[in-house]
Amino acid sequence: MLVHLNFKSGVPVYLQIVAQVKDSAASGALRPGDPLPSVRALAEELRVNRNTIAKAYAELETQGVLELRQGSGCFLKANGTSPLRRAVRSERLATELDSVIVQAHHLQIGDDELRALLEERLTDFRERQRQRAEN
Amino acid sequence: MSTPAIEIHDLVHRYGRAEALHGLSLTVEPGQCYGFFGRNGSGKTTTIKCLLNLLRPASGSVRVFGMDPRRSEAEVKARLAYVPDFVAFYPWMSIREALDYQASFRERWNRGAEESLLKQFQLDPTAPTSGLSKGQRTQLALIGAIAAEPEMLVLDEPTSGLDPLVRREFIQTIIGAYQDAAPGKRTVFVSTHLITEFEGLIDRFTVLDQGRAVLTADADEARSKFRRLRARFEGDAPTENEFKAAKSFKRDGRSVELIVNGNGDELLAKLRGLKPLEVTTESLTLEEIFMASVR
Numbered sequence: 115m116l117v118h119l120n121f122k123s124g125v126p127v128y129l130q131i132v133a134q135v136k137d138s139a140a141s142g143a144l145r146p147g148d149p150l151p152s153v154r155a156l157a158e159e160l161r162v163n164r165n166t167i168a169k170a171y172a173e174l175e176t177q178g179v180l181e182l183r184q185g186s187g188c189f190l191k192a193n194g195t196s197p198l199r200r201a202v203r204s205e206r207l208a209t210e211l212d213s214v215i216v217q218a219h220h221l222q223i224g225d226d227e228l229r230a231l232l233e234e235r236l237t238d239f240r241e242r243q244r245q246r247a248e249n
Numbered sequence: 250m251s252t253p254a255i256e257i258h259d260l261v262h263r264y265g266r267a268e269a270l271h272g273l274s275l276t277v278e279p280g281q282c283y284g285f286f287g288r289n290g291s292g293k294t295t296t297i298k299c300l301l302n303l304l305r306p307a308s309g310s311v312r313v314f315g316m317d318p319r320r321s322e323a324e325v326k327a328r329l330a331y332v333p334d335f336v337a338f339y340p341w342m343s344i345r346e347a348l349d350y351q352a353s354f355r356e357r358w359n360r361g362a363e364e365s366l367l368k369q370f371q372l373d374p375t376a377p378t379s380g381l382s383k384g385q386r387t388q389l390a391l392i393g394a395i396a397a398e399p400e401m402l403v404l405d406e407p408t409s410g411l412d413p414l415v416r417r418e419f420i421q422t423i424i425g426a427y428q429d430a431a432p433g434k435r436t437v438f439v440s441t442h443l444i445t446e447f448e449g450l451i452d453r454f455t456v457l458d459q460g461r462a463v464l465t466a467d468a469d470e471a472r473s474k475f476r477r478l479r480a481r482f483e484g485d486a487p488t489e490n491e492f493k494a495a496k497s498f499k500r501d502g503r504s505v506e507l508i509v510n511g512n513g514d515e516l517l518a519k520l521r522g523l524k525p526l527e528v529t530t531e532s533l534t535l536e537e538i539f540m541a542s543v544r
Contacts, residue, residue: 126472
């Protein structure tokens, strides 16, 4: 798993880790049942405090992405096992989309262009997912 | 809430007539890696000495693990390990003897940790301590501090004598090895002016300037508040008068650079309202935040 941290992004470090693990899981770079590096190993690799990694893993566990097995470490859960209700899940996504829409407004990207861009990114994402599945 | 590892309230200390600390307050929760940042002479070492009862403050209170170090000096010292910025060993001792000597004062001693760190730092146990460089002395003192498995490590400028290339990795190894054995319980209190090496390690920090705490924040919170905004305009850039709310303002013909603290969104919107050709924003690193906070 490749995690890259950017201290200049202003995004809390643990949330950067959360986002990247979720990205790896969604794209298929990590598969259900795959083990994640230990807290200490990842802390050393990324040169961050172990508290930060522990916080990221705890957040991923609450979101239903990871499962903590006593004594043997952290593993990726199968998709579709989110503990949140569907309504809550769509509401969360709506909030994210709202911020994208605001960004688009400031970057003077029109509605059609935004829709096209979303379509393009989706295709790209599915393509990456397909390639992973083949390997 | 558990008892704070360190609680300092309104601490004042004077050297003769010169005041070194003017009403410093800070709290370190157990399990945190806490940075204590300041220039040389800002009062960092004076504060640490008050924690260890090496100095008696003029006024204010200091508690370590909830205890007053003046009354419970032995118990406080038994539960922490202090690595000063300049370490001295008895020059007739070998590395092995110096470690055994330290171990004789401690209730616990982790031989495994001691051995693996000696190997990692390539220190020969039979070598005399008199031949060690400043950096090697610090390494040896840190090995002793970690092998004793204390509840808290108090480090004063631990990287200042080290080769810049090994600094980061070294401090990462030390703090990782120390905290990993009892996650969430082991506290690190580190004073330094070399902040870059600690960028990812610090949970929370205080910036000390001329004996006063000028900023205390969680590292993530500080990085999201302190930002650098840059904008480029087609014509003349706006002047400082329009951006008095910025922490600093630099203007160069058609472009401006602002450092903001907390009011970034507001100032960003204002910049965008002036229709610039381009706007970029990035967070400051802890070192840049430190430099922006001290005069």
